[in-house]
Amino acid sequence: MRTLRILHVIDHIYPTLGYQETSLAKAHSKASETRVITSDQYTRSLYDANENLLKRRIVGFGLSTEEGIQVMRLPVRFNIESLNSPWLVGLENAITSFEPDAIIAHGIVNITSIRIAMLKPRIPRVKLVFDDHMTFDASRGGWVSLLYRLFRTVFTPIFLKAADAFVAVTNETKRFMNEVYGIPLERITIIPLGVNLDLFCHDSHVRDLTRRKYGIEDDDVVFIYAGKVIREKGVHVLVDAALQVCRDYDKVKFMIVGGQDPSYSDKLKRKISSAHMSDRFSFIDAVPNKELYEYYSAADVGVWPLQCSMTMLEATACGLPIIISDKSGAIERAACGNGLLYRESDSNDLEAKITLMLDDKLREKMSEKAVSYAKTLCWDDLATRFLDVLEF
Numbered sequence: 023m024r025t026l027r028i029l030h031v032i033d034h035i036y037p038t039l040g041y042q043e044t045s046l047a048k049a050h051s052k053a054s055e056t057r058v059i060t061s062d063q064y065t066r067s068l069y070d071a072n073e074n075l076l077k078r079r080i081v082g083f084g085l086s087t088e089e090g091i092q093v094m095r096l097p098v099r100f101n102i103e104s105l106n107s108p109w110l111v112g113l114e115n116a117i118t119s120f121e122p123d124a125i126i127a128h129g130i131v132n133i134t135s136i137r138i139a140m141l142k143p144r145i146p147r148v149k150l151v152f153d154d155h156m157t158f159d160a161s162r163g164g165w166v167s168l169l170y171r172l173f174r175t176v177f178t179p180i181f182l183k184a185a186d187a188f189v190a191v192t193n194e195t196k197r198f199m200n201e202v203y204g205i206p207l208e209r210i211t212i213i214p215l216g217v218n219l220d221l222f223c224h225d226s227h228v229r230d231l232t233r234r235k236y237g238i239e240d241d242d243v244v245f246i247y248a249g250k251v252i253r254e255k256g257v258h259v260l261v262d263a264a265l266q267v268c269r270d271y272d273k274v275k276f277m278i279v280g281g282q283d284p285s286y287s288d289k290l291k292r293k294i295s296s297a298h299m300s301d302r303f304s305f306i307d308a309v310p311n312k313e314l315y316e317y318y319s320a321a322d323v324g325v326w327p328l329q330c331s332m333t334m335l336e337a338t339a340c341g342l343p344i345i346i347s348d349k350s351g352a353i354e355r356a357a358c359g360n361g362l363l364y365r366e367s368d369s370n371d372l373e374a375k376i377t378l379m380l381d382d383k384l385r386e387k388m389s390e391k392a393v394s395y396a397k398t399l400c401w402d403d404l405a406t407r408f409l410d411v412l413e414f
Contacts, residue, residue: 026054026414029122033108033134035060036068037089038075040311042155042191042215042332043128047091049405059116062095065106071250071281072308094120105169107132114141124149124412130181130203131156131173139177142184149412151187153213156202157194157330157351174204181205187411189213192330194351211411215332216401221312222339224393225319232320236304242275243380246321246342248314248333251282251290251305256328256347256367261290261303263372268302271380279317281308315340323379326350327364327372339396343388345375360392 028050030043035058037044043058050056062083069079083097094116101108110116113134117125118141127135130152142150181203188210190196196212199205238244245264251257257278264276287305294303306317314333318324318340325345326334330352334344344361346353356363362378365371379385 026124026409027120027122028054028056028409029117029120029125030056030058030128031113031117031125031134031138032058032060032128033106033110033132034063034065034068035088035093036064036072036076037091037093038310039068039072039308040314040332040336042153044089044091045216045218045401046126046405046408048089049401050408051091052402057092057094057120057122059094059096059110059113059120061098061108061110063098063108066103067106067252068250068281071252071283073281075281075308075310102133105132107134109133113137114144117141118145122148124151124409124414126408127152130154130199131170136177136180139180139184149186149414150184151189151408151412152181152185153189153191153408154195154199155191156198157192158198170202174202178204182209185209187211189408189411191215192352193354211407213404213407213411214399215335216399216404217332217335217339217396219339219397219400222315222318222336222396224341225315228316229319232316236277236320237301238275238320239273242273243323243385244275244277244321245323245325245376245379246277246279246317246337247325247327248279248317248337249326249331251278251280251287253283253286254328255326257286258290259327259367259369259372260325261293262369263376264303265294265297265299266369266373267376268297268299270377274376274380275302275304277304277306277317277321279306279309279314311336318342322385323376325372325376328366330355335396335399338392339399341389341393343379343385343392345372345379355395358391358395360388360395 030047032043047058063080083095085094096110098108099111127138196210200207318337324337324342330350347366348363349366362375364375
C-alpha cells in the first residue's frame with residue numbers, strides 16, 4: 023500500500039518556537055510522507071519579540087528541512103498586515119505537485135485557506151480538513167467584526183462544500199466556529215492541542231542547575247510564565263499580583279520567559295525595581311521550544327494571566343500545577359484537579375490563587391494530576407485522530 027502523503031498548509035511556521043503545526047507535522051512524518059507549505063517570512067510582531075532565535079524575518083523560499091520536518095517556503099506577493107494573511111506565490115502549484123492524499127489547512131479566515139477551499143474542485147480525491155484555534159476572547163471588534171460577517175456570507179458556503187472535516191482545538195473554538203463562521207456543530211470535531219511527552223517531563227538534575235543559575239534557593243517557591251511578554255498576554259496583571267505576594271512572603275520568586283516588547287517589559291521592570299523587588303524576578307529572553315522544559319523543571323507553578331497557550335500543556339507535562347484565566351478559552355486545561363482558575367484581569371484574585379499555591383501539599387497533589395492529564399495529550403495520538411476524521 024502506498025505511503026500516505028500529508029500536506030500541512032499554514033501562513034507562517036516557527037519550528038524553533040514549537041506550536042501545533044510543527045508538532046503535528048513531526049508526528050505525521052513518522053508514518054507518512056509529510057510536507058509543510060508556508061511563507062518565506064515571519065510575522066513582524068513575532069519576529070520582533072524573538073529576533074534572537076529567528077535571526078532574520080525573511081527566511082528565503084524553497085524546500086528545506088527545519089527541526090526535522092520538510093518545509094516548502096513560498097515567496098509573498100503581498101500581506102494583509104492587520105490579519106497576518108499573505109498571498110503565497112505558486113500555492114496551487116506547490117499543492118498539486120506534491121500530490122497529497124490529505125491537506126490540513128491551519129486557520130480559516132485567511133487568504134491561503136480560501137484559496138485551498140476554491141482549489142478543491144480541481145483535486146476532488148484529496149481529503150481536506152480545516153483546523154482553527156480562534157476564541158471569542160482573542161477575536162477583535164471594529165472592522166474585524168465586519169470582516170467575519172462578510173466571510174460568513176461569501177466564503178462559508180465555499181468552505182462547507184470543500185471541507186471533508188473541520189477541527190477545533192477547544193470547546194470554545196468549536197462554539198466560535200459555529201456562531202461566527204456559521205459552520206454546523208455536527209461538522210466540527212474537537213482535537214485538542216498536545217504535548218511532546220518525550221521532551222516535556224520533569225528533570226531533577228536540570229532543576230538544580232537552572233535554579234542555581236538564577237540564584238534560586240532550594241526552598242523558594244517559583245512561579246513561571248512562558249510566552250510573549252506583551253500587553254495582550256496580561257503579564258502586567260501577573261506582575262501586580264506577584265509584587266503583593268512578594269511583600270507578604272519571603273521565599274517566593276517569579277520567572278518570566280519569552281520574547282519581549284521592550285517598551286512594555288521595561289515598564290514592568292521599572293515597576294518591580296521601584297518596589298525593591300528586582301531580586302525576586304527573572305526576565306529571560308525567548309529560548310528554543312526544546313529548552314523550555316529546563317525552566318519548567320526549575321519552577322513549581324505555571325501562571326498564564328490572559329489567553330490560552332500551548333505552553334500551559336508543556337508545563338503541565340513537566341508536573342506543574344497551573345493558574346489560568348477563567349476566560350482563557352481553554353479552562354478544561356485546569357479542570358482535572360491540576361490547577362486553579364482566577365477572575366481574568368483581577369490582580370487581587372490572582373494574588374489569592376498564587377497564595378493558595380504556596381501550600382506544599384496542594385502543589386504535590388496537583389502535580390500528580392497534571393502529569394496524568396498531560397499523558398492524554400500525546401501528539402502521536404492526536405495526529406492519528408486527524409487522519410481518523412478523514413477516514414484513512
